[in-house]
Amino acid sequence: MQNTLTVIRQCVNPGMLVIHHGKTWRAAVNKDGKLHIHTLTEAKPLKDLLVDIVLNHKNEPEII
Structure with a gap:
């Protein structure tokens, strides 16, 4: 199980x-009021106000 934190969409950095929906996505860009997320095979804009981000072992956002 991964540590997660719920934050507003505007706080997510690339x-x-x-x-999102039980899958792990990578945030790409936050523009036009949408957070653009992607995996290796799909991409989509996300308009949800709150999103769950993955935290590392230091409880900091996991960035790759």
């Missing part, structure tokens, strides 16, 4: 790992 490279952070986001949990």
